[in-house]
Amino acid sequence: MSENTTPMPDFTRWPSFPFEGDMRVKKLAPPVEVEPPRSGEDGSDCVACGTPDEGYIWVSERWRVRAMDRPTGLPMVLILECRSHLDLGDLPNLLAAELGVMTVRLERAIRSLDGVARVHVNRWGDGSAHLHMWFLARPYGRLQLRGTFLSLWDDILPVVPESQWRESLALVAAWLADFGGKANAEPAHIEWESPGTFAVPDSVDPEPDGRRPTTLGDVEAAES
Ligand SMILES: [Zn+2]
Numbered sequence: 001m002s003e004n005t006t007p008m009p010d011f012t013r014w015p016s017f018p019f020e021g022d023m024r025v026k027k028l029a030p031p032v033e034v035e036p037p038r039s040g041e042d043g044s045d046c047v048a049c050g051t052p053d054e055g056y057i058w059v060s061e062r063w064r065v066r067a068m069d070r071p072t073g074l075p076m077v078l079i080l081e082c083r084s085h086l087d088l089g090d091l092p093n094l095l096a097a098e099l100g101v102m103t104v105r106l107e108r109a110i111r112s113l114d115g116v117a118r119v120h121v122n123r124w125g126d127g128s129a130h131l132h133m134w135f136l137a138r139p140y141g142r143l144q145l146r147g148t149f150l151s152l153w154d155d156i157l158p159v160v161p162e163s164q165w166r167e168s169l170a171l172v173a174a175w176l177a178d179f180g181g182k183a184n185a186e187p188a189h190i191e192w193e194s195p196g197t198f199a200v201p202d203s204v205d206p207e208p209d210g211r212r213p214t215t216l217g218d219v220e221a222a223e224s
Helices: 094-110 161-175 216-223
Strands: 065-067 077-082 116-122 130-139
Touching: 065 094, 065 161, 077 094, 077 161, 094 116, 094 161
Parallel strands: none
Antiparallel strands: 065 077, 077 130, 116 130
């Protein structure tokens, strides 16, 4: 019956750490001998491979960019995927080189949005086997959101209005399409003209059903 006396790490005192109050470090579970397969590990049940182009905001011959199902707390969260069922370390040289170009291009596109100060690019890969790179936009002026906790803040901040989010998706998709490929995301203008079919709540957090869209935390925690 030993108390967990692991000291709280320094980062819990950083201004960017989202939580306060009494906390303690979780007990570390023993390591497993054989790790379970990730989602889509054998290629047959891969969500990315099974999603048609219409599920993406922009597509090209070898790359696709998708958004979350619904807006979240950050102004923009996007995922870049290669079409081929490959993980990062498996990319042939052509795709590896293109990944660099696509990463820079998408970072610029998201950073061009109003109110975006910085775009953080992340690849974890513990949830799904199919390569997926996360692009998370930090809102301008929100210095408290700087750094490694940005993905946590995405689930904490009030959800951005859906109309604004759709407008941003369309802008990013159009930016990418300027270099090739096809933009699928439409601006929200048309939907604004039919009130009653498209409710934008003033206060969107929490959602009525208490469920947020699938976000980084959900995906990365799905296998744990
Ligand atoms: Zn796949």
